[in-house]
Amino acid sequence: MERKLVSIQRIDHLEPIAGADNILKARVMGWDVVVRKGEFTPGDACVFFEIDSLLPEGKEWAEFLRPRSFRVKTARLRGVLSQGLALPTSILPGEVPVQGTDVRDVLGVVKFEPPLPDAGGVAGPFPGQVPRTDEIRLQSALGVLDEIRGHDFFVTTKLDGTSTTFFRPLEGDLVACSRNWALKPGAGPVWAMAAKYALETVLPPGFAVQGELCGPGIQKNRLGLTAPDLFIFSVHDTRTGRFLGHADFIAFCAEHGLRTVPVEHVVTGEAARTFDHGLEHYLQLAQGLYPGTKNRKEGIVVRPLVERPSPTLGGSRLSFKIINNDFLLKDED
Ligand code: ATP
Ligand code: MN
Ligand code: MN
Secondary structure: OOOOOEEEEEOOEEEEOOOOOOEEEEEEOOEEEEEEOOOOOOOOEEEEEOOOEEOOOOOHHHHHHHHHOOEOOOEEEOOEEEOOEEEOHHHOOOOOOOOOOEOHHHHOOEEOOOOOOOOOOEEEEOOOOOOOOOOEEHHHOOHHHHHHOOOOEEEEEEOOOEEEEEEOOOOOOOEEEOOOEEEOOOOOHHHHHHHHOOHHHHOOOOEEEEEEEEOOOOOOOOOOOOOOEEEEEEEEEOOOOEEOOHHHHHHHHHHOOOEEOOEEEEEOHHHHHOOOOOHHHHHHHOOOEOOOOOOEOOEEEEEEOOOOEOOOOOOOEOOEEEEOHHHHHOOOO
16 A cells, blocks of 8 residues: 555644744644644644655745755654644645545655665566555554554564565566666666575566665665675565465575565564553664664564454555654654
8 A cells, every 4th residue: 555645634632842932742643743833723634744755846835844855854843753744734725635535646745765876777667466565654554553463473673775676477587676666687786686696596486575675885784784685574476466474484585595684573472462562662662773783773664473454554464664763863764
């Protein structure tokens, strides 16, 4: 599911901020966001922009973000964490749609995407048989907490490289992709990984592996690698249209000589039944460093051991991310 970057939401709660006359702290879904005083009362509808919204140039309501290149980022205002942006629904043309409606297109907002370093050129569209890599932010989908409660689950470290997908069709040659495109065979760091792991022959036909390509020159190389490497987080079987569950995923990668993203926790049985699935607890788990480095980790990704559809996520698989607030605040994202 394409996550809702900009949507109609409700101001659930408002409270003053000590020492601040013109701003208030608001609660929208699971987010704390600073708003202008007088713009909202509790229960009001608002237009909520998630972090990484890139606002359009030339709209009056977006001008205040010009100094920050129109990108919505995590900020700390008067000591209060502010994540996202809540604006009055009066910025919308016409009638106010119902809560939950995605209004990114009417407002001309796009998601900020960091540029991929020298990917080597586009060969064509991303293969339709394989789901794109995308993770919803927990704070925007609190319903997933009820969906994972009681189930065995696992937690992986979110790596901060670049998303890659390798797909071996039932017939035909390997397809190597960046987040959104199939890439021209040959040059570039993505195809270099295909060669390193001999994916052309190693991948069984019909399978796709998806992983984070990390290394020198990619984002900030927070793992401190000396050479690029690939860390798999999903294996997809296009014949069944399903992702492998945790055990099969681990076994598949071991069998084919692939590395996985770090698995931080596998929580089963009684521990899973009594686990604290609260937002605060997850925010704690998202903190910390990449092992062996002094670099803050970007966060964590949580999934049930066995793939299950998520009603909250519109029927796509249950899986969500929690970004480390220390990482966001350090302006590292
Ligand atoms: P950007 O890199 O554009 O800022 P992002 O990393 O915030 O994007 P999201 O869609 O927010 O992208 O998060 C999902 C992405 O996280 C996936 O596309 C994948 O590339 C990456 N990722 C890194 N580590 C993991 C992991 N352990 N499990 C799943 N996805 C991961
Ligand atoms: Mn990323
Ligand atoms: Mn991001």
